[in-house]
Amino acid sequence: MSVKVPEFDLEGYLPYRLTVIAGQLSADLAKHYKSEFGISMPEWRVLLNVGYTKGLSIRDIEKRVNLEKSKVSRAASKLEAKGYLTKITDDQDRRLLKLTVTKEGAKLLERLIPFAQEFQDKLDKRLGDKIDELHGALDLLMATEE
Amino acid sequence: MSVKVPEFDLEGYLPYRLTVIAGQLSADLAKHYKSEFGISMPEWRVLLNVGYTKGLSIRDIEKRVNLEKSKVSRAASKLEAKGYLTKITDDQDRRLLKLTVTKEGAKLLERLIPFAQEFQDKLDKRLGDKIDELHGALDLLMATEE
DNA sequence: GAGTATTCGTTGCATTTGCAATGAAGTCAA
DNA sequence: TTGACTTCATTGCAAATGCAACGAATACTC
Numbered sequence A, B: 001m002s003v004k005v006p007e008f009d010l011e012g013y014l015p016y017r018l019t020v021i022a023g024q025l026s027a028d029l030a031k032h033y034k035s036e037f038g039i040s041m042p043e044w045r046v047l048l049n050v051g052y053t054k055g056l057s058i059r060d061i062e063k064r065v066n067l068e069k070s071k072v073s074r075a076a077s078k079l080e081a082k083g084y085l086t087k088i089t090d091d092q093d094r095r096l097l098k099l100t101v102t103k104e105g106a107k108l109l110e111r112l113i114p115f116a117q118e119f120q121d122k123l124d125k126r127l128g129d130k131i132d133e134l135h136g137a138l139d140l141l142m143a144t145e146e
Numbered sequence C: 001g002a003g004t005a006t007t008c009g010t011t012g013c014a015t016t017t018g019c020a021a022t023g024a025a026g027t028c029a030a
Numbered sequence D: 001t002t003g004a005c006t007t008c009a010t011t012g013c014a015a016a017t018g019c020a021a022c023g024a025a026t027a028c029t030c
Helices: A016-038 A041-052 A058-065 A069-081 A103-127 A132-142 B014-037 B041-052 B058-065 B069-081 B105-126 B130-146
Strands: A086-091 A096-100 B085-089 B095-099
Touching: A016 A041, A016 A103, A016 B014, A016 B105, A041 A058, A041 A069, A041 A086, A041 A096, A041 A103, A058 A086, A058 A096, A086 B014, A086 B095, A096 A103, A096 B014, A096 B130, A103 A132, A103 B085, A103 B130, A132 B105, A132 B130, B014 B041, B014 B095, B014 B105, B041 B058, B041 B069, B041 B085, B041 B105, B058 B069, B069 B085, B095 B105, B105 B130
Parallel strands: none
Antiparallel strands: A086 A096, B085 B095
16 A cells, blocks of 8 residues: 655755754764763863853853753863862852863863864865855854744 | 963854754754654654655664664654554565554654645745755765765 | 674663753842 | 742753664675
């Protein structure tokens, strides 16, 4: 018994393509972050942000980095346990936490960032002049989510 | 004590951007698939493929749809439990499983596909003529993974 | 043909996730 | 001030994930 189904091209389905590509890039990176630096992707994102801006709170990071607050919280705790950042409750508002990188954390970033930069450069090379088009299109997609 | 860290622009970091955007689109879609059709993303991908090609095996799908075989296996089992497809062991090679959509499965696809198509159309509208550029760039990124 | 290696699908298990609930702290209005 | 609401970070828990191990079936090699 043959069943008829409407046409649909999964290969060209944008959400699918984006998910697959992003997933591969992420998995790739995550592997390196883990094996070479001992941290997870969420930890990397949190550490990076704390590295740049002193005294960020969990909520600040949640908004900046598109991570759920529970993820941020756990990532921060792990980074703290590893000695890469410190948590201090804010004196002004004692609900808030001020996250700050330690020297160890800064050292780690000094190794992580060139690695990420290198990866970016590789992608840029692949994309050539298409890179701006890509970013332009991604801007439009970002705007999609209101 | 102030700590110096090399410059890095996370906002413009391509893997990050892709992950965030893909994640938002996926989460969005997953919610609808779940609430309106009662299936997960992996199940949707599996169902779609089985809908088009009769007798696919788990491994076939794994390759086609970028899902780990354990994910495919579990998705297939759930779809079977819900009555959307059947598993039959291949006579030629009894390690293989032949997956086939049931009438119920086909009916579900008839509802799912227009939904997905509509979503795609919305994205196309947002992107306008940038759509081809985007796909072109994604092609290049795909080629990246060897 | 016996023995080894490979392929396929499933499952166990530790880890990660998303979400809701919690408790502590702050805000606001009467 | 008191009491109702909101905000913040953490945590519990159920579900999803990734990976390795397993048993069954087939392919390969001598």
